[in-house]
Amino acid sequence: xxxxxxxxxxxxxxxxxxVIARALRERFREAGVFxxxxxxxxxxGKTAFLERTLTELQPRxxxxxxxxxxxxxxxxxxxxxxxxPVKQITTGTxxxxxxxxxxxxxxxxxxxxxxxxxxxxVGNLVCPSSYDLGENMRLVLMSVTEGExxxxxxxxxxxxxxxxxxxxxxxxxxxxxxxxxAQKSIQSVRPGMKIFRLSAKSGEGMQEYLxxxxxxLSEQRALAET
Amino acid sequence: MGIVDAAxxxxxxxxxxxxxxHLRLGALSGVVKDALLFSYExxxxxxxxxxxxxxxxxxxxxxxxxxxxxxxxxPSLQLFECPECGAPAGNIVQGRELEVFAxxxxxxxxxxxxxxxxxxNEQAQNEEVRK
Numbered sequence: 502x503x504x505x506x507x508x509x510x511x512x513x514x515x516x517x518x519x520v521i522a523r524a525l526r527e528r529f530r531e532a533g534v535f536x537x538x539x540x541x542x543x544x545x546g547k548t549a550f551l552e553r554t555l556t557e558l559q560p561r562x563x564x565x566x567x568x569x570x571x572x573x574x575x576x577x578x579x580x581x582x583x584x585x586p587v588k589q590i591t592t593g594t595x596x597x598x599x600x601x602x603x604x605x606x607x608x609x610x611x612x613x614x615x616x617x618x619x620x621x622x623v624g625n626l627v628c629p630s631s632y633d634l635g636e637n638m639r640l641v642l643m644s645v646t647e648g649e650x651x652x653x654x655x656x657x658x659x660x661x662x663x664x665x666x667x668x669x670x671x672x673x674x675x676x677x678x679x680x681x682x683a684q685k686s687i688q689s690v691r692p693g694m695k696i697f698r699l700s701a702k703s704g705e706g707m708q709e710y711l712x713x714x715x716x717x718l719s720e721q722r723a724l725a726e727t
Numbered sequence: 728m729g730i731v732d733a734a735x736x737x738x739x740x741x742x743x744x745x746x747x748x749h750l751r752l753g754a755l756s757g758v759v760k761d762a763l764l765f766s767y768e769x770x771x772x773x774x775x776x777x778x779x780x781x782x783x784x785x786x787x788x789x790x791x792x793x794x795x796x797x798x799x800x801x802p803s804l805q806l807f808e809c810p811e812c813g814a815p816a817g818n819i820v821q822g823r824e825l826e827v828f829a830x831x832x833x834x835x836x837x838x839x840x841x842x843x844x845x846x847x848n849e850q851a852q853n854e855e856v857r858k
Contacts, residue, residue, distance in 0.1 A: 505747075508832055515825055627757060688815075692815030
């Protein structure tokens with residue numbers, strides 16, 4: 502037998518996902534829908550935050566949501582209370598969403614009838630960071646009960662996000678949340694990232710975030726026209 | 728596992744037997760090296776890659792610092808700033824890779840013999856599976 506030799510193949514393992522994600526992004530752009538994905542650890546309040554977002558945007562915009570979980574349709578049922586179209590993606594044993602799942606879930610929906618589409622990822626701060634879903638904006642959520650140094654512990658996902666939202670601010674005093682330390686750790690892993698501080702329960706801080714979303718939509722549509 | 732699938736496909740294309748898969752893994756890829764090494768063996772079971780090794784090359788995060796006008800390697804994932812001048816580091820030029828870079832192969836198959844050798848290889852693989 503001859504000596505082992507090395508052949509270069511240079512193959513991106515996630516290429517298949519990236520190709521689908523790129524196609525999705527193009528579809529979103531053509532349809533004029535602004536797509537936001539949400540990532541966070543389990544229990545930080547993605548669903549409550551999304552429910553509030555959908556409810557508040559409803560009077561002015563056409564909104565819809567996809568929600569990923571390992572099992573159960575509970576989140577979809579909860580979000581459907583907002584009256585927005587909602588579809589659950591159950592991943593079985595998979596700890597994250599992939600672009601192909603989003604593509605499948607969207608089959609029956611006409612994207613041209615939407616202004617905003619939200620994609621709630623599986624609660625996990627590790628794996629979702631590697632998978633592009635074609636979204637326009639990745640939002641990472643952390644709650645005040647999680648500890649100010651969460652971004653330092655999961656730098657990959659915070660670095661891959663475009664916007665950070667600190668939630669459950671109604672509990673900030675009870676847990677002696679240090680806002681400056683939290684800001685500092687977010688900025689340290691993703692310099693310049695926009696941060697919102699709010700409570701989906703009390704509604705405090707929601708307005709600023711919703712206005713930001715509106716501005717993003719207008720900006721994207723203006724860009725699409727040029 | 729995507730890595731095994733990619734390596735298998737490349738091996739099949741070239742009609743070669745693979746003894747090791749070289750992977751380039753960026754520090755920001757979101758993949759944990761130890762978990763990868765652990766699951767590689769399991770993922771290779773009952774495939775032509777069974778018994779092969781996974782060799783991982785860790786790639787640190789490299790940013791382009793516009794203040795220094797230089798590429799800089801970040802010593803830590805907890806601080807995205809230029810290690811020289813302290814400017815915020817947003818322009819990442821390396822660190823997200825998850826790439827099957829190369830295959831270590833045991834033999835070279837000339838084109839004219841490949842059909843013949845393919846049959847032999849398959850036979851050998853089948854025998855190995857039976858073992």
